Amino acid sequence: MSTTESPASGIGPVEGASLYTPDNPAPLIEPPRARTKKTPKSTRGNFEMVAWLFMRLSGVVLVVLVLGHLLIQLVLDGGVSKIGFAFVAGRWASPFWQVWDLAMLWLAMLHGANGLRTVINDYAERTNTRLWLKGLLYTATVFTILLGTLVIFTFDPNIR
Amino acid sequence: MPAGTLYRGREGMWSWVAHRVTGVLIFFFLFVHVLDTALVRVSPEAYDTVVATYKTPIVALLEYGLVAAILFHALNGLRVIAVDFWVKGARYQKQMLWTVVALWVVLMLGAIYPVLGHAARELFGS
Numbered sequence: 001m002s003t004t005e006s007p008a009s010g011i012g013p014v015e016g017a018s019l020y021t022p023d024n025p026a027p028l029i030e031p032p033r034a035r036t037k038k039t040p041k042s043t044r045g046n047f048e049m050v051a052w053l054f055m056r057l058s059g060v061v062l063v064v065l066v067l068g069h070l071l072i073q074l075v076l077d078g079g080v081s082k083i084g085f086a087f088v089a090g091r092w093a094s095p096f097w098q099v100w101d102l103a104m105l106w107l108a109m110l111h112g113a114n115g116l117r118t119v120i121n122d123y124a125e126r127t128n129t130r131l132w133l134k135g136l137l138y139t140a141t142v143f144t145i146l147l148g149t150l151v152i153f154t155f156d157p158n159i160r
Numbered sequence: 161m162p163a164g165t166l167y168r169g170r171e172g173m174w175s176w177v178a179h180r181v182t183g184v185l186i187f188f189f190l191f192v193h194v195l196d197t198a199l200v201r202v203s204p205e206a207y208d209t210v211v212a213t214y215k216t217p218i219v220a221l222l223e224y225g226l227v228a229a230i231l232f233h234a235l236n237g238l239r240v241i242a243v244d245f246w247v248k249g250a251r252y253q254k255q256m257l258w259t260v261v262a263l264w265v266v267l268m269l270g271a272i273y274p275v276l277g278h279a280a281r282e283l284f285g286s
Contacts, residue, residue, distance in 0.1 A: 056240075056241050056244065056245075059237045059238075059240075059241065060238075060241065062234075063234045063237065063238065066230060066234065067230075067231075067234060070227060070230065074223060074227065074271075074274065074275050075271070075274040075275070076274075078278070079274050079275060079277065079278055080214055080215055080220065080223065080275075080278065081215055081278045083211050083214070083215075084204075084207070084208050084211060085200060085204035085207045085208055086204075088197075088200055088207070089200075105194065108190055109190065109194075112183070112186065112187035112190055113187075115180075115183045115184070115187065116183075116184065116187055119180060119183075119184060140191060144190075144191055144194045144195075147194060147195075147198050148194045148197070148198070150201075151194075151197060151198045151200065151201050154201065155200060155201070156201075159200075159201070159203060159204065
């Protein structure tokens, strides 16, 4: 073993001298993905990147909104036992809580819908199954967001 | 197989599984929750009748489960963000998971009385 000498630097004898001279130049290698006039502007948008970023940004906001919501509804002031129509009317009398609940509704529904979209894409292997499940998901999501928004904006404490 | 590089079957995979399961459960609850809240547009009686089921002992136990799912999803979500955006995030992902689990246990212990207290009073008297 000691007879084979290898340089400590790891540079072999060939690498020391250049293979190319001005009379024998190195071949020019074209960049593999050079854009030409024929290249389409974009083969796909960056929807998935935007969705990925949205999950993180909405997630941070939802931690505050949802944990605050749980604290108010389930922990403080008697927990769930105080909740009723009068309690809801008292909270939605303030624009602050209306905006809070509206933001929570939209962010949580979109965050959850995108999460379920990922789950469907991962596990539904047949194209038709994916199509139907996502159709159902988007229908339910649009319906729920619109219904919730309508309820917050049209809430009437003197309904009866 | 070099030690410590196996992802499958370890903390990384199981936290990912738990994040999915809790996320799907929370989404289904959210759908029902918007529907039950929409009853405030029907009548105060309709809303109060449905909310009364939320105050029964069995549903209180489900609420405790919901709090468990939301707390894990929230804390582990912050860990995922740290893994993605913090330079040392991936290196400390295991330590961060055990921090999440420890925080989750403490918060779940703290939630026992506020969330389940009224159910216990209803079952065993006050």
